[in-house]
Amino acid sequence: MRRISIDKTEPGVVLGKTIYTDSFDVLLHKGVVLTKDYIIRLKARGYTTIYVDDVETADVVIKDPISDKIRTMATKDIHKVYKITQASLVKIEADTTDAVIKSINTPKFKNAFQHNPIFIHLCNNLNHFLEGIMSQDVLSGLNSIKSFDNYTYEHSVDTAVISTIIAKRLMLSQDKLKQVAVGEFLHDIGKIFIDEKIINKPGKLTPEEFETVKLHPVYGYELLKDVEQIGSVAAHIPYQHHERQDGRGYPRGLTGTNKLDMGLLKFREGDRLIMLAEIAAIADFYDACISDRPYRKGLSPDLVYELIKTGSGVQFNKELVDCFLSVVPKYPVGYEMRVKSGEYKDYTGIVASVNPQRLSVPKILLLNDDQKKKIKPIEVDLGSYARVLEIECFS
Template sequence: MIKKHINSLSPGMVLGKPIYGENYEVLLKKGVELSQGYIDRLKTRGYACLYIEDKDTEDIVIKDPISDKIRLMATKDILKTYKVTQTAIVDIEADTSESVIRSINTPKVKRTFQESQAFKQMVENIDSFLEEIMGQDILSGLNSIKTVDNYTFEHSIDAAIISLIIARRLYLDKKKLKQIAIGEFLHDIGKIFIDVKLLNKPGKLTNEEFDKIKQHTSFGYELLKDIDTIGYVSAHIPYQHHERQDGKGYPRGLAGNNKLDKGEITYVEHDKMIMGAEIAAVADAYDACISDRPYRKGMPPDLVYDLIKNGAGTQFNEELVNCFLTVMPKYPVGSEIKVIRGMYKDFTGVVASVEISQMTRPKVKLLYDNKQGKIKPVEIDLKSDASFEIQCI
């Protein structure tokens, strides 16, 4: 199986994974042969990449950290929680952040959110989500297909997966993992109080517009802060996931100390980031950067890997980044790659597998020559040959 950009698809290619609609109904089943009509309609719906199955890549297994069943359940739970909360704010007229916060703290909004069956079901179902994550040691890659319509929900799931894999590597207990999962599922829920046209603006934001979007962190915290049953961390992940180690983040300019708080996932000092939010900051940034958005294309995963690595100590907790680099491969399985140094320079292919001991030197399978002519597949183990360098395309 190989992950291909929508613009490189051609009629006759076969889907390797099913395609779901905005309400998570099945649009196209796995194994469907793509026609030009299907490709055009998927482009119109905002699909940027698809998984394709063919003879040359049929031995490449792209393992999702969670099953389709659990992913669908979780995304639907988040979707329903957002929708039921939005019904409570339809009649709210608030033009300042202070008035929005006052509205969030009204009994109507608080009660609608906290007592909704959707929210309660989401919290209950997280246990099933955690059970599947508990069996994962590394991520071969993130496999969700995001569109404009489902981005928030799929992003929340993928950010939660990354956070939980990191948290497992740190040997945090299940109670702490659940708090992190709830916080990640709802880390962007404050955006429902912000104009959707602003959130999806295709051009560059003005300073005033960006200041409005920054407020989603405070809005999310205000919505979650009084719910004792989900824990302190769950509310502070939405609040703090855009803070930085150097104190230059938002909304409060909190700082970190670039150390792991091994005893707890919170700091005693109130002017420091909690560790759960430091984990979320890494996960949120990685998944947001690799994802296509209305205003930009997603970055190649190897560049995002380096971005996270280079942000250690200033933007991200340095010790947590070191942990992240042990669970996230630089070149995810199924990614299209190009040889930039070595015998097969400018040949292209796909990442075939990744070993936990060599997360930056995968096995690759070359499928096309330097003129994009189809070739008999050539397998190369970068771990055994230092002369080769690759990049994601």
């Protein structure tokens, strides 16, 4: 199986992973042969990348971090929680920050939120999500199929997947893992209190619009802070996920210690970042950067990996970045890649597998030569290759 841009998809290819609608019902089952019409419709719905099965990549196994069933259940619940909260918003007619916060905190609005069966269902199903993650020590890729409409919900699940695997590597308790998962599922929920036209603006935001968007962590926190099923710690994940170690983040400009907080996990409200939110900051940045958006293509995962390394100690908690680099591969399985140097320079192919012990040197499968001509596939294990062979992902 391989990952392929919808723009390069030709009729006749076999779909490798099921595609769901924006309300998470099946749109096209895996195994379906794509026609020209299907491809046009997928493009129209804003799908930018799909997975296909073909003979050349039949041996490439793209392992999902969570099953389709659990992913669909989580995305569906998050989607519904957003929708029901948005629906009860009609009664909020406030345009200043303080007025919005006051409206969020009215008992009627809060009660409607926390007693909603969908929200309760989301909280009750956290264990299923965690069970799905438990068997994994490292990621081989995220593999969600995002569209313009499902982005927010798939992004929320993907950030929860990365964060939970990091938290698991740090051997945090089951309670902490639950806080990580629910805090990540709802980390951007504050965006529903901001004008949709700004949130969905396809172009660059004006400075004023950006100031408005920067309020979403505050609104998310105000919504969740005293909700019993969430708890104060998890509510600080939405609140702090855009803060930075150097104090140049938002909304409060908190600073971090660049150290793991293994002994001090008891929550202290104050002017200091909590580790669960520092984990979220890395996961959120990674997933947001690699994802395609209506106004820009996603960056390649190896580039984002390097950006996170560069941000270590400045933007992101240094010791957590080290942990992130030990669980997320530089080149995820299934991605298209190009050789940058050596005897296979400019040959292209895909990332075939990753070694959990050496995540940055995968096995690759070369499928085209430097003239873009198809070749008999050549497998190269970068971990045991005699010379240095540099590669980069592309899409």
